[in-house]
Amino acid sequence: MSEGIALHWRLIPERYNLIGSACKTCGTKFFPSRDLCPDCRRKGRIESYTFSGEGEVFAFTVVHAPPPGLEYMKPYIAAIIRLAEGPLITAQIVDCKPEEVKVGGKVRMVFRKIVAEGPEGIIKYGYKFRLVK
Amino acid sequence: MSKAVGIIGVGITKFGEFWEKNYRDLITEAGLKAMKDAGIEGKDVDELYVGSMTPGMFINQEHVAALVADYAGLTGIPATRVEAACASGGLALRQAYLNIRSGLSDIVVVGGVEKMTDVSVSTATVALAGAADEEWEVFHGATFPALYALMAQRHMIEYGTKEEHMAMVAVKNHKNGALNPNAQYQFEITIDKVMKSAPIAPPIKLLDCSPISDGAAVLVLASQEKIKELRKDNAVWILGSGQASDTLALHDRKSLCKTESAVKASRTAYSMAGVTPEDIDFAEVHDCFTIAEIMAIEALGFCNLGEGGKMTESGETELDGRKPVNTSGGLKSKGHPVGATGIAQAIEATLQLRGQADRRQVADAKIGLTHNVGGSGATCAVHVYGRELK
Numbered sequence: 344m345s346e347g348i349a350l351h352w353r354l355i356p357e358r359y360n361l362i363g364s365a366c367k368t369c370g371t372k373f374f375p376s377r378d379l380c381p382d383c384r385r386k387g388r389i390e391s392y393t394f395s396g397e398g399e400v401f402a403f404t405v406v407h408a409p410p411p412g413l414e415y416m417k418p419y420i421a422a423i424i425r426l427a428e429g430p431l432i433t434a435q436i437v438d439c440k441p442e443e444v445k446v447g448g449k450v451r452m453v454f455r456k457i458v459a460e461g462p463e464g465i466i467k468y469g470y471k472f473r474l475v476k
Numbered sequence: 477m478s479k480a481v482g483i484i485g486v487g488i489t490k491f492g493e494f495w496e497k498n499y500r501d502l503i504t505e506a507g508l509k510a511m512k513d514a515g516i517e518g519k520d521v522d523e524l525y526v527g528s529m530t531p532g533m534f535i536n537q538e539h540v541a542a543l544v545a546d547y548a549g550l551t552g553i554p555a556t557r558v559e560a561a562c563a564s565g566g567l568a569l570r571q572a573y574l575n576i577r578s579g580l581s582d583i584v585v586v587g588g589v590e591k592m593t594d595v596s597v598s599t600a601t602v603a604l605a606g607a608a609d610e611e612w613e614v615f616h617g618a619t620f621p622a623l624y625a626l627m628a629q630r631h632m633i634e635y636g637t638k639e640e641h642m643a644m645v646a647v648k649n650h651k652n653g654a655l656n657p658n659a660q661y662q663f664e665i666t667i668d669k670v671m672k673s674a675p676i677a678p679p680i681k682l683l684d685c686s687p688i689s690d691g692a693a694v695l696v697l698a699s700q701e702k703i704k705e706l707r708k709d710n711a712v713w714i715l716g717s718g719q720a721s722d723t724l725a726l727h728d729r730k731s732l733c734k735t736e737s738a739v740k741a742s743r744t745a746y747s748m749a750g751v752t753p754e755d756i757d758f759a760e761v762h763d764c765f766t767i768a769e770i771m772a773i774e775a776l777g778f779c780n781l782g783e784g785g786k787m788t789e790s791g792e793t794e795l796d797g798r799k800p801v802n803t804s805g806g807l808k809s810k811g812h813p814v815g816a817t818g819i820a821q822a823i824e825a826t827l828q829l830r831g832q833a834d835r836r837q838v839a840d841a842k843i844g845l846t847h848n849v850g851g852s853g854a855t856c857a858v859h860v861y862g863r864e865l866k
Contacts, residue, residue, distance in 0.1 A: 354611060375612055402732060404625035404677040406617060410605060411598050413617050421622045421677070423727045431727040433613045446633060457615065469616070 351467050358469035361452060363430070365392035374430040396452030397427040398472065405441045412458040424450055424472055435471045449475040480865055481576045482703050482711035485514025485696030486823040491811030492660040494690045499535050499591040500547045502692035506816075507548050507587060514696035515706070518548070521696075522581035524555040527568030527588035528815035533603035535591050544587065561607030562764060564588065565693070565818025566848030566857030570717050572697050573859075582702040588819035589692035600688050604814070607851035609725040621685060621765065623726050623852045625677035628767040631733040632679065634782065639679045641785030642766035643670035646683050646808055648788070649763060652795055653805020655835040660689055660811030684766040689811035693819035695826075700865070712826045715751070715843070716860035718744030726852045737856035738775035738847060745845070746777075749860040753777035756799065756860070757841045758828055760821035762849040763806040769793075772847050773801060776858070795836065803828065803836045818848035818857060829863045 354375075356362040363374035367388040371380060374394060380387030403422035406413075413419065420436040422444070436444055437455065450472040459466045487509025489502050497505075503526070511518070524545050532538045545555035558568035565588030572586035592600050605614045608623060618626075631637045647667055653659040665683060673683040703711045720740035723729055729736070746752060753776060761776070763769035770784030778799050779787040787793060793801035804810045804824040807817060825844040827833045842864070848857045 350611075402626040402629045404622050404629065404680070405675070406619055406622050406677050407675050408601075408619065408621065408677070409617070410601055410614070410619055416617070419617055421617045421619075421626075423626055423732070433609075433616050433618050433725065433727050435617050446629070457617075467615075 348465055351465070359454065361394040361396055361470060363392050363394060364389050372428045372430055374426060374432055394426050394428055398424040398450050400436070400444060400446050400448045400450060401425045401431055402446060403436060403444050412460065420444060422472070436474065437471045438473045443474060451475050479577050479579055480700040480713060481573050481697055482700065482708070482713045483695050483822065483826050484698045484703060484706065484708045484711050485510040485516070486694070486826050487511070487513060488658055488693040488820055488823050489691050490658045491689045491691035491813060493593045495593070497690065499531060499537065499540070499589060500543060502591060502690060503544050503587050503589040503694070504547050506589070506692040506694040507585065510585065510694035510696050516583060516696065518550055520583050521550055521553060521585050523553055523575055523584045524548070524550060525558055525568040525572045525584065525586040526555070527558050527564035527566070527586070527818055529559060529561055529564050529590060530603050530606060531591070533606070534600070535594055560855040561850035562762065562812070562814045563818060563848045563850030563855040563857050564815040565820070566846065566859070567719065567818070567855070569695065569818055569822055569859065570719055570857055573714055573717050576697055576699050582699045584697045585694060586697060586819065587692060587694040588816035590813035590815040591690050592688045592813060593690050597688065613725050613727070619677065621677040621680045624765040624767055625680045626726065627732045627771065627852070628679050631767060631770065634733060635785070637770060637785035639671065640667060641770060641788055642679065642684055643667045644788045645763060645766035645769045646670045648794055649802050649806040649808040652803050652836060653809025656805045656810055659805045659809050660687055661805070661809045680765055680767070686764045686807035686812040689813040691811060691813035691816045691820070693816045693823055695819055695822055710830050712829045713862045713865045714859055715862045715866055716745035716747070716749030718742060718748070718858045720744070720856055722854050724851070724854045733771060734781060735771050735775045735849070735853040735856065737853050738772060738849065738858065741856040741858040742776045742847070745858040745860045749862070750866055751843060751860060755843050756845045757843050758800040758803055758838045759845040759847065760804060760824050761801055761806070761847040762817070763802060763808050764812060764849070766808065768849065769801065769806065776845065776847060795838070800838050803833065803838060818846070821846035821848060822859065822861070825861045829861055
């Protein structure tokens, strides 16, 4: 959790706006973005791709033993979300109780604070997901 | 096999929380035991490998291979650290094996060590999280128990595995660990106790998790020619060595509950050894969480995909079962000083094949296997061992 400011700044397109990439050759979408398509390799043509933020719950758990920096969220829901466009990503599900979450349930991306590095440290933002009711 | 490799010496420390011992004490203690067991002197050693995950974060020390050679009195020989998270030991073993197979060396010492309890539990958790994808898993709140919980949930949905099946793994491994004088937890537990233990990341509970541990383990490997020259009648042969990788992040896998790296690494090792899963008399598998043992016995081909829970329930993986798994107590009960784990598994295999496993002895064990996993499965090393050279 102690990554630097430059690292977070580099990842802002992905973390703030779900901008990944896609291979024009085979149509596969990547999140996070990849510069090399593992299937097409040098024949692949990679371009930027913005995901819709729609998806569904593929798997989830409730974290009772959080890492440093995330104690403020305890307990929180950690999940793997299947984005509507295909890729699976790891993210938190918020604004609901764990009992309300179901595998296969629809979710939508929201922009939230992820972690604050101490009272004077930078606040890092990014995507989380909410249930679509 | 052009240049067979055997294990001629083993040495291990007790695993646990040792405030009075430091990193170099632990590995030197295990190393001296292994050298004594092998009946060789320092001058006989051609090369050294050390598996260690993250001493930089646990004790603020990198460059540990030279340090280990130094304190082992072996300064001068090539010394190399190998890192692949929790599979560091298994990969170090493979590098040592390949070194002898290549014809470069006759005797290679390979150790594994981790000193995890000098830091707080939360610092240790951060260090271990480095085995996952920092930017796309850890940042978003996925801890290691959480990642294995996601695998467990999918396993339960796709195959009907129950939490009780996972609890049975913990109970069995504690039963075996209670017979291992080097184990961190030498006591038995019950299914009820596991089921009622504190939630960590449901369905994973406290007693589904392996502990944080200090410890070291060392093997002495030798070429077939050297074993003949030294007349090592109790040498245990490495019949097959397989290694594979998978995506670093769990979410990038085709399936959350089929460990492809273990499937690939085991098939390579089986093929090299000329054996099938049926030929394996016992196995040490990477049960960092109880669901991991269920997935391991499936990936290794001991049962069909999805049947690991049922196989555990049937008692086949018990010490007196058809296919004993984790006779040492596994990571769960023996302890999991990450870098040492892969080497400690090979030591249990060696003791079983020598007939020196005492109260844990598997009757007439001829062929054994070890399965060492890094992270959530991005690295896997599988080795097959034999009492006889095939």
